[in-house]
Amino acid sequence: MRSNKGRKGASSIVSLSLPRRILAAAALLAVAGGQAVAQTPPNQPYAGLQAREIKSLSREQINQLNAGEGMGFALAAELNGYPGPRHVLDLGAQLGLTAAQRADIQRLFDAMKVEALPLGQKLVAAERDLNVAFAERTITQERLAEATAAIGKLQGELRDTHLKFHLATAALLTPDQIHHYGDLRGYAAMASGGMGGAMHHHTMGAMQHGE
Numbered sequence: 001m002r003s004n005k006g007r008k009g010a011s012s013i014v015s016l017s018l019p020r021r022i023l024a025a026a027a028l029l030a031v032a033g034g035q036a037v038a039q040t041p042p043n044q045p046y047a048g049l050q051a052r053e054i055k056s057l058s059r060e061q062i063n064q065l066n067a068g069e070g071m072g073f074a075l076a077a078e079l080n081g082y083p084g085p086r087h088v089l090d091l092g093a094q095l096g097l098t099a100a101q102r103a104d105i106q107r108l109f110d111a112m113k114v115e116a117l118p119l120g121q122k123l124v125a126a127e128r129d130l131n132v133a134f135a136e137r138t139i140t141q142e143r144l145a146e147a148t149a150a151i152g153k154l155q156g157e158l159r160d161t162h163l164k165f166h167l168a169t170a171a172l173l174t175p176d177q178i179h180h181y182g183d184l185r186g187y188a189a190m191a192s193g194g195m196g197g198a199m200h201h202h203t204m205g206a207m208q209h210g211e
Contacts, residue, residue: 054131057124065124068117073159077166083181084162085109085169091184095177104172112165116158123154 041047049055054062064071074084085108088095092102130147133139170178182188 054124054127055134056127056131062124065120068113068120070116070162071120073155074162074166077163077170078185079187081178081182081187082166082170083173083178083185084166085112087185088169088173088181091181094184095173095180097177101172105169108165108168108172112161115161119154119158119161123151123158126151126154 052058057065061071070084078084085105088097088105089102089109097105126147130139130144130151133143133147173181
């Protein structure tokens with residue numbers, strides 16, 4: 001009888017102590033969470049960006065644009081199964097590119113750089129001019145309209161440049177190479193969607209050229 005009472009007493013103590021432990025842990029988490037929120041004020045998302053040379057562009061973005069790189073302009077193609085020439089060349093060995101494929105894609109890459117480089121540099125210059133106009137308080141409604149129209153035109157031209165070379169690159173690859181490219185780049189989950197579109201494009205192109 002004593003042993004049973006002892007067991008009941010022990011179980012009662014455990015049952016009472018568990019909620020207290022949970023409450024204590026929750027309190028500690030709440031304090032930690034409050035400290036984290038206090039360290040990152042939600043109303044200061046741009047704090048530190050005022051030190052940028054061009055407020056609307058990071059240093060990395062400026063460098064990419066000045067180098068004629070895509071800077072995400074070709075994501076509509078890249079993530080839907082239309083590889084870009086640069087990354088295809090980088091992965092050429094894994095993709096099993098033939099000598100002819102490598103030569104053709106290298107020509108595409110060189111042509112893309114010729115087109116993209118000046119556009120990227122002009123876009124950086126246009127963003128710098130807009131930044132200066134605001135910084136020096138010389139901006140007007142008319143100047144703003146002209147500047148944003150010019151920037152929009154350059155962005156459109158640059159995006160078109162990168163996208164069309166992704167389109168041309170995909171036409172030079174086999175469906176298996178496109179699928180393998182997706183695996184190597186970590187896009188395997190989209191194979192049933194985007195990759196299928198690229199395969200359809202490749203098949204139609206081959207039929208039109210009698211391949």
